[in-house]
Each structure stands twice: as structure tokens, then as C-alpha cells.
Amino acid sequence: xxxxxxxxxxxQGDMSTSSQAQIYPTLFGRGPGRILPDxxxxxxxxxxxxxxxxxxxxxxxxxxxxxxxxxxxxxAILQASxxxxxxxxxxxxxxxxxxxxxxxERIPEEEFGEMLGTMDSFPDLSFFETxxxxxxxxxxxxxxxxxxxxxxxxxxxxxxxxxQSAIAGLSSVALDHSSWLGESIExxxxxxxxxxxxxxxxxxxxxxxxxxxxxxGAPEAVRASRRLEVRVEAGASLKxxxxxxxxxxxxxxxxxxxxxxxxxxxxxxxxAASSLGWIGQLEEESVRRGLETCSWPGRxxxxxxxxxxxxxxxxxxxxxxxxxARELEGRDKSYDLLFSCLDDKPVxxxxxxxxxxxxxxxxxxxxxxxxxxxxxxxxxxxxxxxADDPLSGLELLGERVVAAGSLRLVGVLMEAxxxxxxxxx
Numbered sequence: 001x002x003x004x005x006x007x008x009x010x011x012q013g014d015m016s017t018s019s020q021a022q023i024y025p026t027l028f029g030r031g032p033g034r035i036l037p038d039x040x041x042x043x044x045x046x047x048x049x050x051x052x053x054x055x056x057x058x059x060x061x062x063x064x065x066x067x068x069x070x071x072x073x074x075x076a077i078l079q080a081s082x083x084x085x086x087x088x089x090x091x092x093x094x095x096x097x098x099x100x101x102x103x104x105e106r107i108p109e110e111e112f113g114e115m116l117g118t119m120d121s122f123p124d125l126s127f128f129e130t131x132x133x134x135x136x137x138x139x140x141x142x143x144x145x146x147x148x149x150x151x152x153x154x155x156x157x158x159x160x161x162x163x164q165s166a167i168a169g170l171s172s173v174a175l176d177h178s179s180w181l182g183e184s185i186e187x188x189x190x191x192x193x194x195x196x197x198x199x200x201x202x203x204x205x206x207x208x209x210x211x212x213x214x215x216x217g218a219p220e221a222v223r224a225s226r227r228l229e230v231r232v233e234a235g236a237s238l239k240x241x242x243x244x245x246x247x248x249x250x251x252x253x254x255x256x257x258x259x260x261x262x263x264x265x266x267x268x269x270x271x272a273a274s275s276l277g278w279i280g281q282l283e284e285e286s287v288r289r290g291l292e293t294c295s296w297p298g299r300x301x302x303x304x305x306x307x308x309x310x311x312x313x314x315x316x317x318x319x320x321x322x323x324x325a326r327e328l329e330g331r332d333k334s335y336d337l338l339f340s341c342l343d344d345k346p347v348x349x350x351x352x353x354x355x356x357x358x359x360x361x362x363x364x365x366x367x368x369x370x371x372x373x374x375x376x377x378x379x380x381x382x383x384x385x386x387a388d389d390p391l392s393g394l395e396l397l398g399e400r401v402v403a404a405g406s407l408r409l410v411g412v413l414m415e416a417x418x419x420x421x422x423x424x425x
Contacts, residue, residue: 007036012424013418019415020096027096027116027130031369034126042129042162045122049133053163053285056086057278058147059269060163060199062155062192063171066207071150071255072296073266076253078146079103080290081279086139086147088160089120090128093298093411095416100135102142105145107134128152132159146278148206154188167272169265170221173212174319189215196221202274203227207261224268224367232260240267248284253291255300258323259335263291300327303417306391309400311335312414314407320399321353324404326356332408336360336397338390341405343372350405358402360385364393366408391416 046053059074061067068089075087085103092098097106097376107115115137119130124369132152139147149159149165173189193216202221204213224230228242236252238260252259295301298312309347315324328335337358341347355361361384363377374386387393390412394401403413 015342030127037157053136055140056144058163059167060149060165061169061196062151064174065399066171067150069296070262070266071148074296075148076290083145086144088135089150094415129159166200168195169203169269171205172207186215193218199379202269203268205261205265224264229272230264243352253294305417311402312410313404314410315404318349321350325357334359335402337402338403339405340364340366340409342370351380362393362396
């Protein structure tokens with residue numbers, strides 16, 4: 001089974017709203033038909049552009065779930081430690097420019113359009129490849145001290161691999177994108193593990209199961225616990241202890257028990273950057289200050305929309321659905337569920353996981369070429385009400401709603417809330 005990684009084009013598969021496609025038609029016209037399990041086009045484009053990816057060191061994060069959260073926390077830690085940090089993540093929720101930031105700054109719209117015009121010289125690149133090259137150009141232009149890169153999908157053929165990152169981290173391994181990455185956990189682990197094997201330092205998050213380690217093909221990669229110990233003290237409070245005796249009392253900045261593993265990985269990757277001389281030792285004050293600034297919308301974050309309190313979570317596979325279920329189980333409030341997903345997701349398994357934790361359920365289609373058909377959604381959720389779109393679906397539910405199944409769904413609701421849809425409370 002070939003691993004295609006970011007060559008496919010849309011990060012985790014969720015395209016943007018139609019308004020974005022209208023603003024950047026050339027970019028959004030570079031669809032999934034351009035898939036090639038090869039990095040030749042990327043390498044040729046980067047050579048023609050003078051290899052901007054060589055102008056900065058980078059840290060690559062691969063994994064089924066948790067990559068973006070880890071990237072957000074790591075970037076915040078490195079920035080508070082005094083570095084100018086570029087961050088490249090996917091997918092975006094509302095604006096495609098969310099994917100490429102330096103510090104907290106996106107590329108201004110006019111400059112983004114001009115840079116996109118430069119990419120006309122490379123018409124064969126996919127959507128994701130195009131944005132990856134643009135990220136490298138921006139990080140080179142802005143003279144970042146380090147770039148934190150989130151792989152789009154997989155690891156073997158992902159466009160981010162062309163950065164030849166010295167440090168790589170693995171956040172999790174679970175079944176997802178099986179038609180591209182492999183039908184078994186072992187195949188998927190091997191695809192992602194190739195990024196660890198290629199790096200000078202490879203680090204594995206605590207949530208990665210022991211049984212997949214041999215399949216990674218990265219014998220030099222180590223657990224994050226080899227870099228430091230992290231344990232919960234109470235609630236979101238935790239204590240980190242390094243082998244040299246340094247101790248830190250920190251707060252988990254993102255909601256959900258699963259974020260503990262992602263933070264552990266972020267801290268270990270930061271420590272690896274220190275060991276390579278990119279920064280000094282991680283210090284409690286700077287780490288704490290960085291985490292206090294960290295946010296990652298759409299991952300157990302809440303918005304108010306049209307009289308509803310909506311808990312947004314981009315859970316788009318069985319592992320992520322299980323994490324969401326654990327979070328809902330620990331809350332004393334009953335939630336209705338607004339659900340939709342893309343056509344390659346294990347919707348029946350996700351329904352079984354989430355059903356016990358929700359009252360009413362509404363299913364709706366997504367405006368995406370790869371959206372799951374409403375008929376199949378209904379087969380997985382026979383008890384659900386049907387809606388024509390996410391916003392009309394929301395009208396059928398109570399005050400507290402959890403929206404899950406796809407970051408595309410999350411993006412639609414976030415965009416509506418940012419446009420100031422009237423609150424009827």
C-alpha cells in the first residue's frame with residue numbers, strides 16, 4: 001500500500017468553504033486528481049526557487065491525531081523561549097492563511113495572493129504541495145529561527161518531508177486514511193515511522209501503543225519519557241521533571257485528557273531543540289508563559305451561535321471519537337450532537353462510540369467533493385434527524401450541542417460565528 005502523505009493535497013482531507021475557493025480559485029483548483037506518491041515535483045520546485053527550506057531548521061510532527069495540538073503547544077514554548085517561530089499546519093478552519101504563520105501573524109492577503117501568483121510557475125503541484133512551498137518561502141523570507149511543521153497525512157511521501165527536518169515527533173498511530181496509508185495499523189505505522197527514521201532525533205508520544213513500535217522502522221527513536229517525565233497532579237495541573245533535576249509546574253492549556261500526551265511530546269521536542277543548540281535549556285517561566293498563550297480552535301473549544309453553546313471538536317476517526325466520548329462522559333451536562341464526515345471515515349464505528357454520550361442527533365451533508373452521502377450517514381445514525389446543512393441542523397437541537405465528525409463541519413460553524421450570525425437568546 002503506497003503512502004501518499006501530503007501529496008494528496010488537503011492536509012487531513014477537509015477543504016475550505018466555497019468563499020475561499022472563490023477568493024483563490026487557482027489554489028483550490030489544484031485538486032486531489034494531482035495525487036502522486038512521489039516528492040519529485042516538490043524537490044524540483046524547491047530547487048528552482050533556490051531551496052528556501054534550507055534556510056531554517058525545522059521540527060516535523062507526524063501522527064493520526066494530535067499533530068496540530070502538539071504543533072501549537074511546541075510553537076508557543078519555542079516562541080516564549082526567545083525564538084522566531086514559523087508554524088505550518090493543516091487543515092484550516094475558515095481562512096487558508098491560517099496554515100502559515102510566523103509568531104501569531106498570517107501572511108497578509110495581498111502578499112498571499114502575490115506569492116500564490118509565483119506558484120503559477122509550478123502548475124502541476126497539488127493543493128498541499130503548493131501551500132508547503134509557500135510556507136517554506138515565507139519562513140525563509142521572514143528569517144525564522146525554527147519552523148514547526150505538521151505533516152498533512154502519513155509521513156513517507158508527505159510534502160513536508162522535503163524540509164529534511166532534524167527533529168521529528170510522532171503523536172499517535174490509528175486507522176485512518178486506510179485507502180492511502182494502509183489497511184493495518186502496522187502499515188500506517190511504517191508510513192509515519194519513515195519520518196522518524198530520517199530525522200536526527202525521533203521522539204514518540206506516550207499515547208503511541210507499544211505494539212506498533214516495531215513496525216515504525218525507527219529503532220533510534222525514543223519515547224518522550226526518555227526526555228522528561230510528566231504526571232498530572234490535579235485537574236489540568238501537572239508536574240514535569242527532567243533527568244538533570246529540573247522541575248516545572250505547568251497547566252495543560254488545551255481541553256481534554258488526551259492533550260497530556262501531546263504536551264508531553266511538545267516538551268520533549270522542545271528539549272530536543274535545546275540539545276541541538278537551537279535554544280538554551282527549557283525554563284519553567286518561559287514554558288509556562290508560552291503555554292498560557294496557546295490556543296487551538298476547533299478541538300474541544302466552545303462558541304456561541306444562534307442561541308446555542310456549541311462544543312466544536314474535529315474528531316474525524318475512531319480514535320478521536322473515543323477521546324471526545326471520554327470528555328463528554330466526564331461532563332455533567334447533556335449534549336445534542338451535530339454530525340457529518342467525509343466519505344472515507346468509519347462512520348458506523350464513530351456512531352457506536354458517540355451514541356451513548358448524546359441525546360438528540362442531527363446529521364447533515366458537507367459542501368465538499370468528498371463529503372459522505374446523507375444516505376450512508378443515516379444508515380449509521382438511523383435515529384438521527386436530517387438537515388440540509390450544518391446551520392439548519394443546529395436549529396433542530398437544544399442549547400448545548402457538540403459538533404463533530406470533521407474539521408470541515410467545525411469550520412462552517414466557526415465561520416458563521418465570526419460573521420456575527422444573530423444570537424436569538
